[in-house]
Amino acid sequence: MAVDTMVREEAVMVEPAPDPREMRKFADRNGILILAHSYQDGHIQDAAHFVGDSLELAREAVEVKASRICFCGVHFMAETAKILNPESHVFMPDLKAGCSLAEGCDAKDLARYQAHLKGKLGRDDLVTICYINCTAAVKALSDIVCTSGNALEAVNSVPRGTPILFVPDVHLGGWVKENTDREIYLWNATCVVHELFSVDTLRALKKEHPDAQILAHPECPKNIRDEADFVRGTAGMLRIVTANKGKTYIVATEGNMVHRFKTEAPENTYIAAPGPSCACNLCPHMQRNTPEKLWYSLRTGRYEVFVDDAVAVNARKALERMLAVRVAR
Ligand code: SF4
Structure with missing residues (x-):
């Protein structure tokens, strides 16, 4: 959908959002599953059927098999739900809800860097592990997807002696590096929050x-x-x-x-913990989804999320490896 059309539609999203329970009842009557990330506004979390982190939401998206999923989170998360549920109509309150980590790792740049690193190391067996906060195209270029909950286990699941490229979060990658003796190369993107x-x-x-x-x-x-x-x-x-x-x-x-x-x-x-000024601990991308936009989304089924078929096939393999990684408690 053209951005100017979305802007016009945003202008008509003036109907106040009802009580969270009312929104959930409306979703139930219309066969819609509402999934919400824990970083969403409290009103949205209370309306959702399931609230979780990226890994929990991915698992839920696989298990529930809903034909209509309203995903309250950022775009890469809705893409993930679509990849894992290709038959479902996946939609989100605001398609422009992005993520600085996803934006900081372009698939073409990654492909170039993978080729460069393989050449530099003189090895073809480089394993790329991507944090789930990246685009479907980046997942499709990766061997395993991970979340913050299983990043260490994902890295340790790689055979010893195999070099690993960890993308896109330099800080999560740095923390993993501190906690394992594997050979890890880091991409350099960060979360603005x-x-x-x-x-x-x-x-x-x-x-x-x-x-x-x-x-x-x-x-x-x-x-x-x-x-x-x-x-x-x-x-x-x-x-x-x-x-x-x-x-x-x-x-x-x-x-x-x-x-x-x-x-x-x-x-x-x-x-x-506050950011350097009052509200900086709130993700500006997550905040694009508001209760009013969720209400509009539930009533209209907008805005649908699509993933290219070829990209989805490869991204799904990397996601399935993530779901198979055991998490240490
Ligand atoms: S909190 Fe950070 S990592 Fe999470 S969606 Fe927002 S920008 Fe991305």
Whole structure:
């Protein structure tokens, strides 16, 4: 759909969104499954049938076999749901919800770099592992997809002695490198949200709440990870907070994750680590999806997500390898 048409349609998305339960009932009546990422607005999370991280949502998308999926997240996630459910009508509230990591790794550039690295190493057996935050075209050029929840296991599943190219997140790749002895080469893209947390702010919060524990996402730079008590993907963070009561956590990841923590482990106190200015811990791409746009999307089935068939075949193989990787608890 042309962007100007979308802009015109956005202008008519003025109908206020009903209560989350009403939206879910509407979806039920119309055979629509609503999947939402944990970084979505709380109203959207409450309307969803299932809330999860990228790995959980990919698994859910495979298991549920819904004919209509409204995906509340960013574009690469909806693409993933479409690849895993080629027969389904997958749509999302805003097609322009992107991701700085996905934008930071162009498939043509990756193909060129793979060829360059193979030549430089004098080896054809380079294995490319891509973090799920990338386009379908990049997944199609990769051997295995991973998430923050299974990146280390994905790397360790590669036979010893085989060089690995990890794309696109330089910080997640750096964290994996710190935790394995495999030979890893890194791409250099970053998440605009996780890159902005500051050590000074974390230390100030810790001073104010000396008993609090800091949870940091591995997409954070090393100086932030080094301040943390736990470095975990969103699912790993959730396991920690649901296993505890009466604790205080300073959370260095996208700000809406706190809504999920409060829903699933309300007995703890959560402090969202702020960015350098007030709202910078919210992903601007995720925030493109609003409750009003979700409501519009449910009523119209827009905006549909398509993936080229040839790309989807190869990307699906890499995704299936991700789903097969066992995650250490
Ligand atoms: S939080 Fe970062 S990695 Fe996640 S969608 Fe937003 S820009 Fe991408």
